[in-house]
Amino acid sequence: MHPEFEKYLKENTSLTQDDIHHINNKAFDKTLHRNELLLQAGDICKHKVFVVKGLLRMYSIDSNGNEHILQFAPEHSWTLDVESYDKQIPSEINMGAIEPTEVMLWQKDDFNKLLSEVPELSKLSQQIISRNIYYSRQRMLTTLSATPEEKYDDFIERFPKLLTRLPLRMIASYLGISIKTLTRIRHNQLHR
Template sequence: MEKKLTISAVEPLLDYFKKRGYILNALENALVQEKFHSRLYRKKQYVLQEGDVCTKFNFVVRGCLRTYNVDKKGSIHILQFAVENNWINDLGSFHGMKPSKMNIDAIEDTVVLQINYEDLISLYKQSPIFDRIFRVLIENGYIHLQERLLQNISSTAEERYESFLSRFPHLINRISQVQIAAYLGVTPEFLSRLRNQRTKVSQKT
């Protein structure tokens, strides 16, 4: 049986809500304590494996997770990195209760706060603020996905790399160049050439 969390254990999540303008009352704070559960994933440990149903919505307290797919040739394609104050799951599998086509694993030792589908629906019913929070969360995720898809079909590899550096400077020293390449859709060798070219340009200016 999972133990109810202390208020300090869910403080990062409550702070996340507060910074986005959602001020919870005492009852809503208690619901967060009751419905969310903490879990530690060790580096390289799976949060979700392809073929399994995604049963948890994950909020990253500390560490880094990635979502990825492996194609028939064995190549890895990374869809998302999630570090502190980010959410991650396979939304289609979670809401559709169907096997996932993706994997989620830990790049670092990672602590998450998790909520399952039944408890999330319970939150919606017990307080409308949670329905609003997760609706906006999913909308923003969809917007980001559209932007990423458009970038992948209309931008050069150089432009995608510059965008990655601009949007995720906090990730540069936390993930390998191989993983950045898998996120950008280029080979590690090509990314290495891009980095060298960028370094030469910066040295001249």
């Protein structure tokens, strides 16, 4: 039993101890070292992923070879490529570890069974989807309306704990601005 996982579920759901055990028992553990990929473009996303410890990023590589980060997944977050997982088709994105990371994985069949057996888990699942939709919309709005500096400030506010764990270039990649622009902003903020 993962104490971290148990703690997360106790704080965020009203699942019983039995249910938690049941869910836990269906999971596989995996440890990733820095830069190791959990999912590679072209592969099929076979698992639901819970990050116990560490930090993942979801990103795609465009035709010029540039990386664009879609999402960070720090400890106590869930992640997967919805499209690939739902339809079991090849993924267009990559998921890799930024730090040494521990994850729990559930196979689709197992997880679906859990969803039907444990209504409270189904509820949690819905909540996570809603939150993601809301969060994507917010990000889209910021991306459309904010200046690079506003984007950076917004990022710091939204993910204060990630700031020190991420290389700047990844923040730039997430915000859709060049690293040059980002260092300029930081320079200006220091000298004023």
